[in-house]
Amino acid sequence: MPRWTIEKPDQLTFDSVDGVKELGVRIVAGRLALLASDGPPTLEVTEVGSTPLTVTWEDGRLSVLTWEGVLGWLRPGRHDSTLTLTVPKDCRIHAGVISASAVLAGFENRTSVKSVSGEIVLDGVSGEISAETMSGSVESRALTGDLSFTSVSGELTVAAGTPRRLRANTVSGRITADLELKPTGHVTLNSVSGAVVVRLPSGVDTDVTLRSTSGTIETAFDGLTYNGRPGGRSVTGRLGGGMASLSVTTVSGGVTLLRGEPRGGEK
Incomplete structure (x- = not known):
């Protein structure tokens, strides 16, 4: 099994485009960029903290780690690392960061990213996507696949999304x-x-269900029905011919449904 220990800025190129089917990355702090590419898989390290990077490559799985074990990242020392990895777009991605920021771009298979407080950007990532954070924010651009997001206090922003499933x-x-x-x-x-x-x-075609126990509900669309009752309120109805579905549920958070420009540039 090829294995490298990186203690200073360095670059590795892996000799086969088909040689990396799965990528696992774990870093504590700093910056992480994971980019889809048609070229040979590469790892560029421009900054390494006091804990060296451990890189392994076996049976199509590439691993880049700055800690091993559940509490390895609690060791004293400077943990900032700056990495850029390029791998095939159909590579399965597993990324974990503590406070590092991460950008993932162009992947089309299964992507899993976990963060404590680091900011995550998913740019043009499709396929099946799972994002979990404690307080870190997640921004998705041009989403076309399935995205599952779970957080305690982190924000989710989806820009120009056309999801199959968004949870x-x-x-x-x-x-x-x-x-x-x-x-x-x-x-x-x-x-x-x-x-x-x-x-x-x-002109969107979707069924709409907006519910809140005590939060406000506002909508810019006509034709939806407001129901106010003790212990909760809701706005429901069908826009256009339906088919798609939008469901929003909160306890005390406000819900706002805005009306944008016609889809696809329609008049």
Whole structure:
């Protein structure tokens, strides 16, 4: 099994595009960039903390670690690392950071990213995506696959998303989603006290269910029915011909449904 220990800035190139099917990365602090590429897989290290990087490559799995074990990252010392990895777009991704920021771009298979407080950006990532944070924010750009988001207080922002499935659960984090829903698109957003803001284009075809126990509910779309009752309120109805679905549920967080420009540049 090829194995490297990196203690200073360095670069590795792996000799086969097909040689990396799965990538696992764990760093504590600093910056991480994971990029899809048609070229040979590479690792560029421009900064290493007091704990060296351990790199292994076996049976199509590439691992880049700055800690091993559950509490390895608690060791004293400077933990900042700056890494850029390029691997094939169909590579399965498993990334874990503590306070590091991470950018993932162009992947089309299964992507899993976990963070404590680091900010995560998913740029043009499709396939099946799982993002879990404690307080770190997640920003998704041009989403076309399935995204599952779970957080305590971290924010989720989805820009120009056309998801097949979007599921988000947060306690106090804000959820902001600018979406264009296809007939097969299904969106389920749940929050306790965090506000939820969704923008859909005019002419969208979707069923809508917005519920809150004590939070306000506002919508810019006509034709939806408001129901206020002791212990809860809701706005429900069908926009256009339905088919897609949007469901938002909060306890005390406000819910806002905005109306954007017609989809796809339609008049």
